[in-house]
Amino acid sequence: MFCALLSAPQVHTFRGPHWCEYCANFMWGLIAQGVRCSDCGLNVHKQCSKHVPNDCQPDLKRIKKVYCCDLTTLVKAHNTQRPMVVDICIREIEARGLKSEGIYRVSGFTEHIEDVKMAFDRDGEKADISANIYPDINIITGALKLYFRDLPIPVITYDTYSKFIEAAKISNADERLEAVHEVLMLLPPAHYETLRYLMIHLKKVTMNEKDNLMNAENLGIVFGPTLMRPPEDSTLTTLHDMRYQKQIVQILIENEDVLF
Incomplete structure (x- = not known):
């Protein structure tokens, strides 16, 4: 999802010479030369960003967490x-x-739910949420509900x-x-x-x-x-x-x- 370029443009200052990855022309100026997509890292002129399709492939290295991340961005x-x-x-x-x-109605301990959240943010699909670590299933249901509540959209x-x-x-x-x-x-x-x-x-x-x-x-x-x-x-x-x-x-x- 081109959230940085198309939905909420963020001006970026590049260090050293930089070329637009859309039109291949030089980005002039010392500061705020263009914009960068926070998902895939594409660097383009501000004007060129209007012509870039809203279907980029986000770079996994740029996805710093699981919770609070745009759903489409995370999936892509x-x-x-x-x-x-x-x-x-x-x-x-x-x-x-x-x-x-x-x-789903009964709540688990908030601090344990936060632990699960941090485990997913840190370890991704390798996060251990088994009964050995979290015997109370309400912690897992709480973590799932929290994921949905934390979605920006x-x-x-x-x-x-x-x-x-x-x-x-x-x-x-x-x-x-x-x-x-x-x-x-x-x-x-x-x-x-x-x-x-x-x-x-x-x-x-x-x-x-x-x-x-x-x-x-x-x-x-x-x-x-x-x-x-x-x-x-x-x-x-x-x-x-x-x-x-x-x-x-x-x-x-x-x-x-x-x-x-």
Whole structure:
């Protein structure tokens, strides 16, 4: 994702002679000669940045952490369909936590969740989150929820947020489902795939409701504000939209086989 060049241009000062990697012409001046992509390291004139496609391949060496990193950038850098932290956490939860009472609702110790976060940021896919290190599965569920909360652009993106909320307000169930499906198609590929994978997992959680006491509505309450946030930082909007956020996630879980 060309976040530095196209979304939020960052002027860069280059030391020594530098040539634009788009037009191959010299960058004049002593300071602020051009801009650099924070993902792949491409260096271009400020004017040339407007013509560079928004599909660069991020350089893994430039990805300093897993948490708080743009979802699409992380996926492209690792050349995966979904963020590996999502895959690793879900595998661990499904291996030993599906029957755990209050799964996702019960919180693990904050400091241990932070430890998991640091392990992923430091070790990537080699992070050890096994029962030997973290016997409490609520630490792993907490780390997964924290990953989603820390995303600079939520899984359900700011661009699609209002469309999902409007879809949730439709009274007719069939029309509501169709509207939700249409908005899903607007999500970027990495966001769509991450959401799809998570909903398949959460459906498995609900299939163990007899033991874990977590149905789709309960999970909607937990994951609504975790997966979607209004574009404007408004407490009033957030409070007003909470029931619709819950409803959207509930619909996604209950209808994952149809919607995805």
